[in-house]
Structures are given as structure tokens and as C-alpha cells.
Amino acid sequence: MRIAMRLWIILMLGLTGGAFAEGFDPNILRSITKEYATSRCIGNPRTPICAVETYLACVVRLDHDLCDKIGYHGVYLGNSAQPMSYRILSYRVIRSADIPADLEGDNQWRPGYVEITVLDLRGITDRCSHGCPYRFIARPTLNHWELIGHSLGY
Numbered sequence: 001m002r003i004a005m006r007l008w009i010i011l012m013l014g015l016t017g018g019a020f021a022e023g024f025d026p027n028i029l030r031s032i033t034k035e036y037a038t039s040r041c042i043g044n045p046r047t048p049i050c051a052v053e054t055y056l057a058c059v060v061r062l063d064h065d066l067c068d069k070i071g072y073h074g075v076y077l078g079n080s081a082q083p084m085s086y087r088i089l090s091y092r093v094i095r096s097a098d099i100p101a102d103l104e105g106d107n108q109w110r111p112g113y114v115e116i117t118v119l120d121l122r123g124i125t126d127r128c129s130h131g132c133p134y135r136f137i138a139r140p141t142l143n144h145w146e147l148i149g150h151s152l153g154y
Helices: 001-020 049-062 065-068
Strands: 031-032 084-093 113-118 133-139 145-152
Touching: 001 065, 031 049, 049 065, 049 133, 049 145, 065 113
Parallel strands: none
Antiparallel strands: 031 084, 084 113, 113 133, 133 145
């Protein structure tokens, strides 16, 4: 099964090239509210960026069904929906050479997974005076992308 999944990843990356990246500009301000989003793929995680934006909408809209679609089950969402402005800063496909020796075999760092950095502009604080950067790791499944982790990325 592992070999089949790796072959599928290699095939998909080879056939689609940069299609997974959906073309983004880090200077473009994006937004999500309860009723609106600049993204047109929320709820359909067909690319890594769509998976990240589905997660962001889950949090903004307090919608567990959206989180379930990208593999985040039982997430605590609080009780106060806040509109969000953000920028997608970076996107990279993880290669074998990118994985440090101490992380080899770690389930969150595999060749073919994608790392995306998003700048959250909701809460400008002393800790995040220019917005908070978050790093997301997405992995392919047979028919969509799911998130397997995210962290504050200073």
C-alpha cells in the first residue's frame, strides 16, 4: 500500500506540475466571513491550498463539517466567529532532501506532502505585530488533500 501511495504521489506531481499550488500571490489579501470568502474551493479540498482554506473557514464559521472534510475531527472551535483576513505566503512540496535526519519516518514529513504558510491578520498583538504566520502540512489521499498538522511559524 505504501509503494502504491508513493507512486500515486509521484505520478500526480509529475502530471500536474504546479497545479496543486493553484497559483497564489502573497501580496493578495484574502478573506473569510460567515457568509463570504475570496476562495472558491472551501469545502472541496482538491488541492493543498483548498484544504487550508477549508480549515480556515471551519474556524471562522465554527463549522465542524468543514474540518471533518480535511481530516480534522473534534476540533475545539470556541463560540465566537471572527471574520479573517489572511495572505498565503508560501507553498512548497516536501522532498526527501528537505527532511532532516531526526524527522525521517515522522508521519508529518513525507516526500510529496505540502507545506503552506499563511499570515493570519486577525489578531495583531505584541506577539504578532505584523500578523501571525501559521504553517500547515497537507497530504494527499486518494481523492482529496487533508491537513495533518499546523503550528505557529515564527
